[in-house]
Amino acid sequence: METTRLIIVAVGGQGNLLASKVLGEAALIAGVPVRMSEIHGMAQRGGVVESAIVFGEAQSSIISDGEADILLGFEPAETLRAIKRCSKNTQVITNTAPVPPFTVSVGLGTYPDVEEIKKLIKAKTAGLVAIDAMALAREAGSPMSVNIVLLGALLQTGALGFARDVVEEAIKRRVKPAFLDVNLKAFDLGFTAAANA
Amino acid sequence: MHKLLQDSPGEKIMLLGNEAIARGAVEAGVAFATTYPGTPSSEISLNLFQMSRETDLYFEYSTNEKVALEVAAAAANSGLRTFCMMKHVGINVAADPLMTLAYVGVTAGMVILSADDPAMFSSQNEQDNRYYAKFGGLPMLEPSSVAEAKDMIKAAFDLSETLKQPVLLRTTTRINHSNAFVTFGEITPRKTKGHFVRDPQRCVTVPAVSRGLHVKLLEKLQKAGQLSETSAFNLIQGEGPLGIIANGVSFYYAADAVKDLGLEDRAKILRMGFSNPMPEKMIKDFLAGCERVLVVEEGEPFMEEAVKAFAQEVGIVIPIKGKSDDLFSRLFEYDPAMVREKMAAFFNVAYTPGPAVDTSDIPEIPMRPPNLCSGCSHRATFYEIKQAAKDMDVICPTDIGCYTLGFLPPLSTGDFVICMGSSVSSSCGFSKATDQKVVSFIGDSTFFHSGITGLVNAVFNNHNFTLVILENDITAMTGHQPHPGVDMELFGLSGHGRINIEKLVRALGVQHVSVIKPFKVQKSIDTIKEALAFKGVSVIISQEPCALYTKSLKLKTARPFVVSSKCVDHKDCITTIACPSFYLDADNRVAIDANTCVGCAVCAQICPENAIRPLKK
Numbered sequence: 001m002e003t004t005r006l007i008i009v010a011v012g013g014q015g016n017l018l019a020s021k022v023l024g025e026a027a028l029i030a031g032v033p034v035r036m037s038e039i040h041g042m043a044q045r046g047g048v049v050e051s052a053i054v055f056g057e058a059q060s061s062i063i064s065d066g067e068a069d070i071l072l073g074f075e076p077a078e079t080l081r082a083i084k085r086c087s088k089n090t091q092v093i094t095n096t097a098p099v100p101p102f103t104v105s106v107g108l109g110t111y112p113d114v115e116e117i118k119k120l121i122k123a124k125t126a127g128l129v130a131i132d133a134m135a136l137a138r139e140a141g142s143p144m145s146v147n148i149v150l151l152g153a154l155l156q157t158g159a160l161g162f163a164r165d166v167v168e169e170a171i172k173r174r175v176k177p178a179f180l181d182v183n184l185k186a187f188d189l190g191f192t193a194a195a196n197a
Numbered sequence: 198m199h200k201l202l203q204d205s206p207g208e209k210i211m212l213l214g215n216e217a218i219a220r221g222a223v224e225a226g227v228a229f230a231t232t233y234p235g236t237p238s239s240e241i242s243l244n245l246f247q248m249s250r251e252t253d254l255y256f257e258y259s260t261n262e263k264v265a266l267e268v269a270a271a272a273a274n275s276g277l278r279t280f281c282m283m284k285h286v287g288i289n290v291a292a293d294p295l296m297t298l299a300y301v302g303v304t305a306g307m308v309i310l311s312a313d314d315p316a317m318f319s320s321q322n323e324q325d326n327r328y329y330a331k332f333g334g335l336p337m338l339e340p341s342s343v344a345e346a347k348d349m350i351k352a353a354f355d356l357s358e359t360l361k362q363p364v365l366l367r368t369t370t371r372i373n374h375s376n377a378f379v380t381f382g383e384i385t386p387r388k389t390k391g392h393f394v395r396d397p398q399r400c401v402t403v404p405a406v407s408r409g410l411h412v413k414l415l416e417k418l419q420k421a422g423q424l425s426e427t428s429a430f431n432l433i434q435g436e437g438p439l440g441i442i443a444n445g446v447s448f449y450y451a452a453d454a455v456k457d458l459g460l461e462d463r464a465k466i467l468r469m470g471f472s473n474p475m476p477e478k479m480i481k482d483f484l485a486g487c488e489r490v491l492v493v494e495e496g497e498p499f500m501e502e503a504v505k506a507f508a509q510e511v512g513i514v515i516p517i518k519g520k521s522d523d524l525f526s527r528l529f530e531y532d533p534a535m536v537r538e539k540m541a542a543f544f545n546v547a548y549t550p551g552p553a554v555d556t557s558d559i560p561e562i563p564m565r566p567p568n569l570c571s572g573c574s575h576r577a578t579f580y581e582i583k584q585a586a587k588d589m590d591v592i593c594p595t596d597i598g599c600y601t602l603g604f605l606p607p608l609s610t611g612d613f614v615i616c617m618g619s620s621v622s623s624s625c626g627f628s629k630a631t632d633q634k635v636v637s638f639i640g641d642s643t644f645f646h647s648g649i650t651g652l653v654n655a656v657f658n659n660h661n662f663t664l665v666i667l668e669n670d671i672t673a674m675t676g677h678q679p680h681p682g683v684d685m686e687l688f689g690l691s692g693h694g695r696i697n698i699e700k701l702v703r704a705l706g707v708q709h710v711s712v713i714k715p716f717k718v719q720k721s722i723d724t725i726k727e728a729l730a731f732k733g734v735s736v737i738i739s740q741e742p743c744a745l746y747t748k749s750l751k752l753k754t755a756r757p758f759v760v761s762s763k764c765v766d767h768k769d770c771i772t773t774i775a776c777p778s779f780y781l782d783a784d785n786r787v788a789i790d791a792n793t794c795v796g797c798a799v800c801a802q803i804c805p806e807n808a809i810r811p812l813k814k
Contacts, residue, residue: 024211036376047567059449061375064534066553081562101565105780109563124554
């Protein structure tokens with residue numbers, strides 16, 4: 001497999017670490033080398049969290065600005081903030097449901113218009129798939145499954161080169177049995193929604 | 198069974214770097230482990246703690262890093278394989294025992310792990326702890342990957358036993374917090390009961406003994422240098438006249454860059470994994486085959502300066518560069534593109550970086566700084582202190598923990614912090630050097646770590662300030678580890694003592710001690726005012742368990758609040774306490790997110806209209 005560099009940006013608590021672990025497990029099943037890097041600690045107190053996942057032969061475990069092949073954003077403003085990690089060849093997948101930062105609530109900033117966010121990302125990258133992952137997660141049965149909805153959308157784009165059943169198997173291995181059905185449904189809803197996005 | 202205890206050699210599993218390190222320690226037969234938690238090292242100890250509950254591995258959360266190292270030093274001198282881990286600045290706290298333990302040595306393998314944090318993701322500085330190895334005369338190993346970290350731990354124990362010296366293992370955040378596949382190895386059986394053999398000529402460091410020990414230390418260091426020459430951790434990859442010397446994660450950035458720039462036939466990389474003492478002969482031979490040499494190392498020019506000195510000794514005058522204005526910086530962490538670009542420039546290879554995305558038309562995106570959690574008791578305490586002291590000119594020394602975030606607006610409480618425990622001692626200085634009122638903040642775990650000595654000093658020297666001890670019953674910031682004031686029954690463990698902070702503070706001779714329950718706002722403000730009025734040392738203990746921890750243990754049922762129609766839109770709640778459960782609804786009016794509100798009721802007590810009410814079920 002050619003080296004594929006994927007960045008996930010999210011807000012603390014959105015489950016990006018589980019999403020990374022599922023993709024890591026998928027790489028193991030598919031026999032693809034993988035290295036992942038994540039940020040813990042104070043950054044998790046409601047701040048931005050980022051995972052970098054490098055699939056293939058490159059040995060570094062972090063991704064430089066401008067070098068992500070795929071950007072998976074769990075929150076639209078954070079996806080836009082991470083645009084510097086992209087090039088014109090980057091495939092972007094984003095959730096369109098905002099999690100407004102607290103600075104907006106206290107009047108220290110204005111949340112950008114989501115349509116404007118989509119327009120900007122589309123103009124600067126190879127492609128954008130934008131879905132309301134929160135609505136789909138609720139439909140699947142839990143707002144906590146936003147992360148898996150977005151993995152479904154990621155798989156639909158084909159940017160990662162994994163077969164769908166590989167990722168579903170990885171979900172089975174990584175998700176607690178009690179939440180498995182919800183997450184498999186979430187994955188399917190994301191996968192289908194991205195086809196029509 | 199804990200996943201890291203599985204006796205299944207050959208099994209491939211995805212592990213966090215810190216899990217791999219914990220597994221490596223288990224495979225090495227570690228019997229005794231001590232720590233004080235600190236990011237990015239915390240998951241190593243967390244996993245060892247969990248495993249100790251299922252096995253005869255001894256693990257303890259020690260009061261601070263100095264204590265942890267001293268406890269460990271005794272075990273390693275009683276014949277037990279011992280592992281002591283901490284974050285980089287923890288080594289500063291442990292530096293006193295470290296420097297002389299280097300003289301004394303050990304009788305069984307001892308590994309001391311320093312988790313450095315280039316770029317300061319979760320730290321107050323980015324000091325480069327390779328210098329501690331040089332400073333103390335101790336061998337140091339540095340892994341470049343997660344899988345290697347696991348194997349290196351085992352090798353470090355063997356090396357320690359060969360030299361009868363503690364071995365430093367230095368990681369960086371990008372090792373600790375990376376995930377990769379690791380293959381399980383055999384688990385060496387643990388030897389869990391030791392025996393101390395008296396050896397005062399080695400273990401009692403009076404001057405006459407230490408003079409001899411320093412001689413022995415240098416002999417051991419010389420032997421370590423010979424081992425470094427042949428160590429598999431110091432390896433050369435590739436060949437050609439262009440030389441690269443790299444360590445840690447920089448090695449892989451450099452290896453990727455060599456490939457990306459098409460330099461495979463022209464460049465060779467010396468990877469330094471056994472980095473103190475450096476393999477002098479190996480480096481001199483490497484330099485002899487190079488036209489120019491690039492040193493790729495995050496942090497300080499530790500290898501670069503040594504390599505230049507070696508070159509001078511053998512009269513090699515080729516360009517050797519690393520840190521300089523036009524190459525690498527001593528600041529922050531490196532990344533693959535940066536290394537590629539600098540390497541291309543230094544070796545004069547054509548390289549055009551990919552076109553950057555034009556960000557000139559990107560609108561300003563509101564910042565998302567970290568914030569105290571919904572229902573965090575620290576928020577209430579900071580608010581109450583601000584109210585009680587609103588007419589005073591106050592200096593607020595603070596300390597290291599979640600509550601450091603109190604310095605952010607709108608709480609804006611926190612004026613000075615340099616290290617663990619500094620809130621108390623710096624208050625002593627501020628109160629003498631100025632006429633300003635001093636109110637300082639320290640968490641319970643940090644108070645046990647290194648706040649007590651400062652308080653003793655304050656009482657003895659009759660200083661004048663108010664210390665607020667934020668007693669939330671856990672070490673919250675690093676992921677809910679216990680501390681000496683915690684009820685260990687909550688962890689399902691019996692037989693632990695428990696130190697009562699109020700009794701301790703009274704016993705130290707503090708004249709004015711009060712306890713507040715910070716969710717009772719007015720009562721707390723009244724009590725704080727009395728403490729502030731006291732001349733001398735006063736201590737306020739603010740007692741309320743960490744909201745996140747309470748939630749994870751399901752100790753309390755959340756009882757969310759709601760903004761009622763009585764609200765006249767002062768927005769006092771949102772602008773003064775900034776709880777993340779507040780948001781502005783479609784009509785730009787304050788609302789509360791019932792999913793995250795835990796029902797601390799602080800906002801309800803602040804609202805002048807009594808408009809914030811419990812949500813009816």
